[in-house]
Every structure is written in C-alpha cells, then in structure tokens.
Amino acid sequence: MGQEDTSTDSASQSLCYLSRYFRERPVTGPDGHSYTSNEPRPTATHPGLPVNVRVLERIDQTVAEVVAYTREVNPQAEPFSDDSVNVYRWCVENTVHAPEAQQLRREVLEYRHSLEHAVAAGETDVIRPHRCPECRTFGLMWDGHTRQIRCTNRECVDDNGLGTVVDFARLAQEHVAGKRKLRQVSAT
Numbered sequence: 001m002g003q004e005d006t007s008t009d010s011a012s013q014s015l016c017y018l019s020r021y022f023r024e025r026p027v028t029g030p031d032g033h034s035y036t037s038n039e040p041r042p043t044a045t046h047p048g049l050p051v052n053v054r055v056l057e058r059i060d061q062t063v064a065e066v067v068a069y070t071r072e073v074n075p076q077a078e079p080f081s082d083d084s085v086n087v088y089r090w091c092v093e094n095t096v097h098a099p100e101a102q103q104l105r106r107e108v109l110e111y112r113h114s115l116e117h118a119v120a121a122g123e124t125d126v127i128r129p130h131r132c133p134e135c136r137t138f139g140l141m142w143d144g145h146t147r148q149i150r151c152t153n154r155e156c157v158d159d160n161g162l163g164t165v166v167d168f169a170r171l172a173q174e175h176v177a178g179k180r181k182l183r184q185v186s187a188t
C-alpha cells in the first residue's frame with residue numbers, strides 16, 4: 001500500500017504546488033514577464049490574464065478527470081465538495097476496493113497528473129529519470145518549444161526517420177507497469 005500512497009501524495013503535492021505557485025505570483029504576460037515593467041505590453045490573445053487562467057483551467061480539468069474516473073469506478077462514491085487539492089485523496093478513499101485493473105488505471109492517472117503538473121510549473125527535470133519506451137535509454141527530455149517529450153537518442157526514430165515523441169500517458173503507463181513488476185519480484 002505504501003507505493004500507492006507515494007503516487008497519490010506526489011500527484012496531490014504537485015497540484016497543490018502548481019496552484020500555490022501561480023496564485024502567489026502577480027499576473028504575468030505570455031513571455032513570463034510582469035506587466036508592471038516599463039516595456040511595451042506584448043499583444044496577447046487574452047491580455048492581462050493568460051498564465052493564471054490557463055492554470056486554473058488545468059486545475060479544473062484535473063479535478064473533472066479524477067471525479068469522472070471515481071464516479072465511473074464507484075457510482076456510489078461520496079459527493080466531492082472539498083477543495084481541489086484533496087481530489088486525489090477523495091478518489092483513493094472511494095476506489096480503494098475497486099478491482100485491480102481499475103486501481104492500476106488510477107495509479108497511471110495520478111502519476112500522469114504529477115508529471116503534467118510539474119512540467120506546467122516549470123519543473124521539467126521530472127522527465128529525465130524515465131527510460132524512453134522505444135529505445136530504453138535515458139534520452140528523454142522536455143522540448144519547451146514544441147511542448148512535447150522527445151527522445152534525444154539520434155538512433156531512436158520512427159519509420160519516417162522522425163525522432164521519438166512520447167506522450168505523458170505512455171510515460172505514466174510504463175512507469176506504473178515497471179513499478180508493479182518490481183513489486184511482484186520483491187514479493188516472491
């Protein structure tokens with residue numbers, strides 16, 4: 001049970017961190033500079049609000065996704081009326097007796113969120129410790145330009161010769177599956 005707790009805590013912590021990180025900062029422009037500077041304001045699609053609105057949307061989406069999963073797995077789940085940072089705890093409490101496969105989905109969901117929240121808050125180092133699912137090297141890194149996870153191993157390419165791009169869902173899937181295998185090995 002310790003392992004599940006780690007995953008839940010890390011997803012909760014990063015969501016908490018993400019919301020605090022942005023709430024504590026003044027509204028900034030699309031380039032990350034404060035609008036209080038003397039520089040002329042850059043033209044933004046939604047002037048004055050961009051970053052914080054995106055983060056609040058992300059938090060809403062996260063909560064909606066976790067709530068949808070919980071209700072699907074357990075239609076009798078207690079109502080969720082708590083603060084968004086408690087959504088993972090509520091989810092675990094209401095799905096802890098679900099079948100193994102459903103709990104695996106929850107672990108993957110939580111782990112994916114912890115990576116996504118961390119990257120959204122600029123903690124892109126969270127990607128590197130994962131092996132590339134294609135070539136098994138530690139060549140993965142966050143490409144801030146395209147906002148994708150890329151493998152930097154030049155030999156790791158698809159049939160068209162394009163470098164491997166991995167999505168968060170696959171990375172989380174691989175991580176949780178690998179962790180489960182380790183747990184089975186150590187249990188035998």
Ligand SMILES: [Zn+2]
Nearest residue numbers: 132135151156
């Ligand atoms: Zn690779």
